[in-house]
Amino acid sequence: MSSPFARPNIPVGPSMSIFDPLFLGIDEFGHPVYLPLIYRNLLIGGEPGAxxxxxxxxxxxxxxxxxxxxxxxxxxxLVELGLWKGCADVFVGPDLDLAILTLERLQTVMDNRYTFLDSVRRQKFIPADVFEAILVAIDEIACFSATMGDKKDQERFMVLLRDLVARGRAVGIIVIAATQRPSSDIILPSLRDLFAWRFAGRCTNDVSSDIVLGHGWAAKGYSSNTVDPQNQGCGFLIGEGGTPGLVKAAYLTNEDIIRVADYAAWVRRTRAAKPTTGLRAVA
Ligand SMILES: Nc1ncnc2c1ncn2[C@@H]1O[C@H](COP(=O)(O)OP(=O)(O)OP(=O)(O)O)[C@@H](O)[C@H]1O
Ligand SMILES: [Mg+2]
Incomplete structure (x- = not known):
């Protein structure tokens, strides 16, 4: 059986699409690993510096x-994803109120999209739809769910996040969330299991690795605690009912990011805009 991450047959086209699997890195045999992200979410866990x-x-x-x-x-x-600010519809720094407001707006977009799907008697967003997919990337869930603000707001954030992860996929809302605290108070198994893809970078122990990958994988020999601390970007990736596989993620230097981000921001600024049915429409 071929790996779910094998090289996909992507036709050469004038532009890239989120409907195509994206290049993630290489596996332990040096083969490229591609990740289909549309209709899925990704959880990333690992110790600081992983x-x-x-x-x-x-x-x-x-x-x-x-x-x-x-x-x-x-x-x-602020500075981990800050270089992409010019490409983003919304960028939220260390501000829990704004984070909650943003997730509430996304929830409204999601509900509107479901109403639309209902009206056209479909279950899923497709490339021909007038609205676009939305990638929601969160660097350090714990900043918003355990560090900033009070307990009530932190819980509100987690309720909204869980709803987005649970219901967003079919309407093109992809959530990718990272945490350096893969502990059961931050990532409940019920939330973890909503993420189709999970990547465990080096973890400090087998329990943390299991919290990201799923209970029992460490006992079967798949623990990201075995990843060399010097081998940053390496970890176990598990997808949809499969077995964890070792992956070394592709890496962009700061200069690479600035180059790509500036180009992408220009393309986004100058291309003909689709009708505003996305995030901006509910401002
Ligand atoms: N795929 C990779 N290939 C090579 N080096 C990498 C890779 N990923 C990360 N590194 C190196 O590891 C360093 C730390 O990575 P990064 O900042 O992504 O860790 P982190 O898990 O986000 O840490 P923290 O939890 O403290 O935010 C990077 O600055 C880079 O030097
Ligand atoms: Mg980080």
């Missing part, structure tokens, strides 16, 4: 060059 933000940057870099996806970025540290 390479989580770098992986997010690689994914956002690809998405920024796709002409059919809008970016909504939440970065509690």
């Amino acid at each position: 390479g989580k933000s770098s992986l997010l940057n690689t994914i956002i870099g690809t998405a920024a060059l796709c002409t059919d996806v809008r970016l909504c970025l939440l970065d509690g540290k």
Whole structure:
């Protein structure tokens, strides 16, 4: 059986699409690993310095060059995803109120899209739809769910996030969330299991690795605690009912990111805009 991450047959075209699997890195045999993101979510966990933000940057870099996806970025540290600000419809820094407001807006967009799908008697968003996919990237869930603000607001954030992860996929809302605290108070198994793809960068112990990949994988020999701490960007990737596989993520340097981000921001600024049915329409 071929790997779900095998090289896809993507035709050469004038632009990139979020409907095509994106290049993530290489597996332990040096083969390219591609990740289909549309209709799916991705959870990224790992200890500090494991390479989580770098992986997010690689994914956002690809998405920024796709002409059919809008970016909504939440970065509690401000500088991890900050270079993509010019490409994003919405960029949220360390501001829990704004983060909640943004997730509420996304919830409204999601509900409107479901109403639309209902009206056309369909279950899923398709490339021909007038609205675009939305990539919601969150760097450090815990910043918003455990560090900033009070308990009530943190819980509100988590309720909204869970709803987006659970219902957003079919209407083209893709959530990618990273955490350096893969502990059960931050990532409940019920939330973890909503993420079709999960990437565990190096974790400090088997329990943390299992919290990202799923219970029992460490006992079967798949623990990201075995990843060399010097091998940043390397971790186990598990997808939809499969077995974890080792992946070394592709890496963009700061200069690479600035180059890609400036180009993508220009393309986004200058291309003909679709009717505003996305995030901007509910401002
Ligand atoms: N795929 C990669 N290939 C090579 N080097 C990498 C890769 N990913 C990360 N690194 C290196 O590891 C460093 C730390 O990575 P990164 O900032 O992404 O970690 P992090 O998991 O986000 O850490 P924190 O939890 O502290 O935010 C990077 O500055 C880079 O030097
Ligand atoms: Mg980081």
